[in-house]
Structure formats: C-alpha cells, structure tokens
Amino acid sequence: MKQVTLSVKDLKKKIGDREIIKGIDFELKEGEVFGFLGPNGAGKTTTIRMLVGLIKPSSGSIKICGYDVRKDFTKAMQHMGCIVENPELYPFLSGWDNLLHFARMLPNVGKQRITEVVELVGLQARIHDKVKTYSLGMRQRLGIAQAMLNSPKLLILDEPTNGLDPAGIREMRQFIRKLAEEEGMSVLVSSHLLGEIQQLCDRVAIIKSGEIIQTDTVESLLATQERILWRVEPLQKGVEILGGFTEVIVDQTYIITAYDELETPEWNAALNRAGVKVHEMNRKLPGLEELFLQVTGGGGAGIE
Amino acid sequence: MLALNNLIQNEMMKLLAKKRLVIIGIIVGILVLMFTYAQFKQVEEQQKKLGTVDWRAALQQQIIDTQNRLSSNRMLDEWREQLEVGLKQQQYYLDNDINPSEPGAATFTRMFLENAIDLFIPLLIMIVASDLVSSENSQGTIKLLLTRPVKRWKILMSKYVTLLLSVSIIVAMTALLSYLLSGLVFGYQGWAAPVITGFELNGSDVDVSQVRLVEQWKFLMMDLGLVWLVAVVIGTLSFMLSVLVRSTPAGMGIMLAALISGAILNNMVSSWESAKYFFMVNLKLTTYISGSAPPIEGMTLLSSVITLLVWWLLALIVSFTAFTRKDVY
Numbered sequence: 001m002k003q004v005t006l007s008v009k010d011l012k013k014k015i016g017d018r019e020i021i022k023g024i025d026f027e028l029k030e031g032e033v034f035g036f037l038g039p040n041g042a043g044k045t046t047t048i049r050m051l052v053g054l055i056k057p058s059s060g061s062i063k064i065c066g067y068d069v070r071k072d073f074t075k076a077m078q079h080m081g082c083i084v085e086n087p088e089l090y091p092f093l094s095g096w097d098n099l100l101h102f103a104r105m106l107p108n109v110g111k112q113r114i115t116e117v118v119e120l121v122g123l124q125a126r127i128h129d130k131v132k133t134y135s136l137g138m139r140q141r142l143g144i145a146q147a148m149l150n151s152p153k154l155l156i157l158d159e160p161t162n163g164l165d166p167a168g169i170r171e172m173r174q175f176i177r178k179l180a181e182e183e184g185m186s187v188l189v190s191s192h193l194l195g196e197i198q199q200l201c202d203r204v205a206i207i208k209s210g211e212i213i214q215t216d217t218v219e220s221l222l223a224t225q226e227r228i229l230w231r232v233e234p235l236q237k238g239v240e241i242l243g244g245f246t247e248v249i250v251d252q253t254y255i256i257t258a259y260d261e262l263e264t265p266e267w268n269a270a271l272n273r274a275g276v277k278v279h280e281m282n283r284k285l286p287g288l289e290e291l292f293l294q295v296t297g298g299g300g301a302g303i304e
Numbered sequence: 305m306l307a308l309n310n311l312i313q314n315e316m317m318k319l320l321a322k323k324r325l326v327i328i329g330i331i332v333g334i335l336v337l338m339f340t341y342a343q344f345k346q347v348e349e350q351q352k353k354l355g356t357v358d359w360r361a362a363l364q365q366q367i368i369d370t371q372n373r374l375s376s377n378r379m380l381d382e383w384r385e386q387l388e389v390g391l392k393q394q395q396y397y398l399d400n401d402i403n404p405s406e407p408g409a410a411t412f413t414r415m416f417l418e419n420a421i422d423l424f425i426p427l428l429i430m431i432v433a434s435d436l437v438s439s440e441n442s443q444g445t446i447k448l449l450l451t452r453p454v455k456r457w458k459i460l461m462s463k464y465v466t467l468l469l470s471v472s473i474i475v476a477m478t479a480l481l482s483y484l485l486s487g488l489v490f491g492y493q494g495w496a497a498p499v500i501t502g503f504e505l506n507g508s509d510v511d512v513s514q515v516r517l518v519e520q521w522k523f524l525m526m527d528l529g530l531v532w533l534v535a536v537v538i539g540t541l542s543f544m545l546s547v548l549v550r551s552t553p554a555g556m557g558i559m560l561a562a563l564i565s566g567a568i569l570n571n572m573v574s575s576w577e578s579a580k581y582f583f584m585v586n587l588k589l590t591t592y593i594s595g596s597a598p599p600i601e602g603m604t605l606l607s608s609v610i611t612l613l614v615w616w617l618l619a620l621i622v623s624f625t626a627f628t629r630k631d632v633y
C-alpha cells in the first residue's frame with residue numbers, strides 16, 4: 001500500500017456570501033503527480049492556498065501525511081513544500097541568503113542541504129547574485145530549491161510553468177517526473193495548460209466553478225471520450241444508418257460517432273449490408289483540450 | 305521547537321540588506337549638521353550683541369542683580385526659591401567657566417532630543433516599522449513565510465523584537481550622532497552642567513517647591529528614556545498599521561496624518577479636554593521634566609505615559625490577533 005500524502009475531504013470556502021469552493025475531495029499517494037486542471041477563476045489557487053494554510057477553509061479537512069493542517073500546522077508543513085502562484089523571494093538578498101533564510105525556519109536544515117538543493121536545480125553559477133538580477137526561469141528554480149529544502153513528501157506547485165519558455169517547460173516537466181519517480185515525492189500541479197497536464201500527470205482532477213467535475217487517470221479520462229471517424233460513400237446513406245444506432249456528427253466528408261468496443265463492428269456490418277462503402281474507420285483519442293472544453297462547457301465559462 | 309532567535313536573525317538580515325539603518329543615519333547626520341550650524345549662527349549673533357563685553361562680566365552682573373532682588377523683603381517665598389535655583393545655575397556656569405549661551409555638545413544633544421521627540425524621531429521609526437510586515441505582503445514573500453513550519457505568532461514576534469532592536473539603535477544613534485557632530489563645533493563638554501527641573505503645574509499655578517538642579521547627564525538619560533518610550537509606542541502603532549494595511553505607503557500616510565494632526569492639535573486643543581486621550585498629543589514627554597506647560601490642563605507625565613502605554617498595548621493586541629487569524633490572498 002502506498003502512503004497517502006495528502007487527503008482533502010469536503011473542502012469548502014465562502015468569501016462573503018459567495019461560495020468559491022463548493023466541496024472538494026481528493027487524495028494523493030506517494031510517487032504520484034496529480035494535476036489540477038481548470039479554467040481561469042475555477043478556484044485552483046484558492047484551493048491551494050487552503051492546502052498550504054494561507055487561508056482558512058469554511059469547512060472540511062486537509063491532512064498532509066496524516067497531520068491536520070489546522071490543528072497540527074507545524075508538523076503538516078514540515079512535510080510540504082510549495083510555490084503559490086509566483087516564485088516570490090527577497091529581491092534584495094542573494095539566492096543563497098534567501099535559501100539560508102528559509103533553512104533557518106526549518107528544523108535541522110543546514111548549509112549542506114542548501115548546497116544540495118542548489119545543485120539539484122542547477123543554480124550554482126549564480127547563487128551568490130542578488131535575486132533581482134535573476135531571470136524568471138532562474139527565480140522559478142530558486143523557488144523549487146526553496147520548496148525542496150525540507151525534503152518534503154508533498155510538493156505543491158501552482159502553475160509551475162507560468163512564464164517559462166518551451167525549453168524551460170520541458171525541463172521543469174522532466175524535473176517533476178524525476179522527483180516523483182526517483183524520490184517518491186507526491187506532486188500537486190495546477191495548470192490551465194492542458195498539454196502540460198497531459199504529459200506530466202498520472203491523475204487529473206478537472207475543476208470548474210469550485211467543484212471537481214471528474215477525477216481519473218489521464219488515459220481513462222480520454223478513453224471515455226474516444227471517437228471514431230468514418231469516411232463512407234455515399235455519405236447521406238451512411239449518416240442514416242449510423243444515426244439509427246447512435247448520435248452522429250457530420251464534419252465535412254467525415255461522420256463522427258462515439259467509439260464502443262462491442263457495438264462498432266456491428267455498425268460496420270450494417271453499413272456493409274446496405275452496400276455503403278467504408279473507406280476509412282479511424283479511432284481518435286481527443287486531446288485533453290477537447291475533453292476539457294467538453295467537460296467545462298467551452299471557453300471562458302469560469303468567469304461568472 | 306524552533307528557536308525565536310533564528311527568526312530574529314532572518315529579520316535582521318533583511319533589515320540590514322535593505323540598508324534602512326544607514327539611510328536613517330544619513331538623515332540624522334544631515335539634520336544634526338544643519339541644526340549645529342543654526343545654533344552656531346545664533347551664538348555668533350548673541351556675541352555680536354554683547355559686543356566686546358566679556359560674557360563672564362555679563363554673567364557676574366546678572367548674579368549680582370539676582371542677589372539684590374533676593375535681599376529685598378517684598379518677595380513671595382516661592383519666587384525666592386526659584387530665583388535661588390537660577391542663581392545656583394548661574395554661579396555654576398561662572399565657576400566652571402562655561403558660557404551659558406555656548407553650551408557644548410551635551411546641551412545641544414539634550415535640546416535636539418527634546419525637539420525631535422514628537423515628530424522627527426517618530427518619522428525615523430516609521431521608516432523601519434511601517435513596512436516590516438506590509439513589504440512581505442507586497443513582495444508576495446508572505447506566502448513562503450507563512451507556509452513554513454513555524455507558528456504565525458512566532459513570525460510576528462520575531463518581527464516585533466527586530467522592531468524593538470531597531471528603535472533602540474535609532475534612538476542611540478540619534479543621540480550619539482548629535483553629540484559627536486555638534487561637539488566638533490561646540491566642544492564635547494557639558495555633562496556635569498546643572499539643568500533646572502521639577503516644575504509642577506497645579507491648575508494655572510506654577511508649583512516650584514520641587515524645583516531643583518540636576519546634572520545634565522542625568523537629565524539626558526531621563527530624556528533618552530522618554531524618547532525611547534515614545535519611539536516604541538510610535539513604532540508599535542506603525543507596526544500595527546503595517547499588519548492591517550497591505551500597502552506600505554497607505555500605512556505611512558495614516559501614521560503621518562496622525563503625527564501632523566498631533567502637532568497642530570497641541571497648539572489649539574487647550575479647551576477640548578478629551579483630546580488628551582489621543583496618543584499624538586501626548587508625545588512631548590520631555591516638556592514635563594523641562595517644565596513647560598502641557599497642551600491641555602491636567603495632563604501630567606504620568607497621565608501621558610499611561611495614555612501611551614494603553615495605545616501601545618491595544619496596538620500589540622490588534623497586531624497579533626489580526627496577523628494570526630487573517631486569510632492571506
């Protein structure tokens with residue numbers, strides 16, 4: 001049994017009269033990268049702020065490695081590292097002094113560990129320069145180094161690739177995978193970049209207007225939405241026949257239907273019997289993007 | 305349990321990196337030099353008025369005049385006592401060869417502190433206090449600070465201790481700089497010179513029964529203590545605003561408005577009695593021991609100190625309650 005590093009139960013947050021988070025449940029196991037996917041304003045950052053103890057939930061419970069974030073704050077935080085929104089560190093201190101600052105806030109973290117995390121993120125060359133001279137990518141690395149100081153079991157990253165160039169994004173992705181696979185760390189990543197989540201995460205929760213709509217592995221989320229593209233002749237007759245079995249969408253010369261392991265061969269046989277020529281049958285997994293738009297009901301839906 | 309001194313070390317590191325104390329030192333230095341020059345000009349002018357008359361002869365003449373007045377019988381006892389005290393002071397100047405209008409660095413420092421207590425020192429303190437917490441907010445570093453395994457009250461406590469340290473450094477630095485710099489012009493003497501203290505105001509009567517001479521260094525220590533107290537109270541109030549108001553300029557603005565309104569009120573509230581509960585009309589603590597009238601009748605050193613302490617305590621309670629409870633967005 002893999003250890004549960006984060007467990008969230010029925011988490012709610014009301015600001016004023018508005019319920020911003022409406023009851024969220026999920027769990028993270030060790031070695032798992034978990035994606036938090038949702039449009040702007042869905043409540044990702046708000047949820048993460050509750051997880052790390054910056055804001056108080058209206059109700060519900062959050063446990064990090066078994067410690068309740070509200071009741072056992074210091075113990076819970078000892079197992080967690082995070083970057084919330086942007087990697088903001090003290091611009092007037094050097095990278096090293098920033099790390100020293102946060103190391104002093106941890107039990108038993110000394111210079112040696114600081115050197116280790118600096119090497120881990122590859123910032124040795126510039127670590128003694130002032131942070132205000134760093135590029136965004138370097139700040140991002142320093143932020144990660146800071147979050148890694150206490151060798152956390154759970155890493156929480158809010159939009160970790162925000163502002164990085166493609167090479168930086170790839171590097172970050174490989175880095176996060178490495179942490180999960182080699183060090184057995186759980187990583188919670190929020191993003192509205194779908195490709196990002198698709199390549200990075202083992203499991204995804206899709207969140208919209210403060211609710212989790214679906215939680216599943218990336219593969220099975222995609223599989224439920226698998227499509228099949230038909231190119232048949234004559235088109236009109238094909239539409240009639242297939243329309244008798246299932247919902248059809250006509251897209252130029254293609255007919256699109258859902259894919260069903262058992263039914264699809266029957267549909268094909270029916271087409272053959274009616275003398276419709278089937279030129280092409282094409283299974284297609286949707287991109288997470290299409291899935292996302294389907295599930296969340298299109299663009300800009302999050303802003304109410 | 306994580307030791308508080310680690311956190312204090314952090315706060316001091318940030319304070320020093322921001323070079324706030326250096327800036328304050330420069331401001332104080334410039335101001336002291338300006339006032340030294342002004343004082344020097346004043347002394348020069350007085351000497352011009354006296355012309356060629358030796359100040360010792362003039363002082364001698366004053367002493368004789370006073371003695372003559374004392375020997376006449378038609379005088380209230382209270383006035384007699386006061387004159388005697390003045391006489392002792394003048395005699396001291398003469399015996400020790402001190403020109404009373406050219407008083408030396410110790411006197412300059414005392415006067416500088418007395419004039420700086422209600423506006424200048426509070427402004428210096430605000431430079432440090434008003435962004436101790438709000439700068440973490442505006443930089444976004446508060447998010448890291450509060451997600452580390454340290455209780456929130458401890459983080460605030462480390463900041464408050466840092467504030468107390470800075471306040472002490474600033475007060476000491478102001479006194480030291482004004483002594484060292486003015487001494488260049490006036491000489492470093494004057495520690496033992498007698499200063500009159502002990503006036504008490506009973507209604508509109510001046511009670512002079514307690515009037516006595518105190519050596520200047522003792523007087524200076526009392527002044528320093530009172531300046532420190534005022535500085536701590538102002539620092540704590542700015543600190544509270546820094547917790548409550550996210551933006552540093554807004555917090556500074558509020559504090560500045562309060563201080564300036566205090567300076568104005570001091571000159572016009574004598575008939576608005578309840579104004580004495582405002583902290584800003586209670587800042588000129590040194591006037592009580594040097595003996596000028598308080599802005600509102602019935603105010604005493606004790607009442608002012610108590611008023612300030614009440615404000616201090618409330619500010620501290622509000623700061624800690626707000627900081628440990630608030631949601632950080």
Ligand SMILES: Nc1ncnc2c1ncn2[C@@H]1O[C@H](COP(=O)(O)OP(=O)(O)OP(=O)(O)O)[C@@H](O)[C@H]1O
Pocket residue numbers: 015020038039040041042043044045046047192633
């Ligand atoms: N301090 C606040 N007061 C009131 N409402 C807030 C506050 N902070 C956030 N909200 C609201 O909460 C909702 C969720 O915001 P949140 O920042 O969590 O979204 P998000 O999923 O992180 O979006 P994004 O992808 O844009 O970062 C939004 O509708 C927002 O308006």
Ligand SMILES: [Mg+2]
Pocket residue numbers: 044045046158
């Ligand atoms: Mg966000």
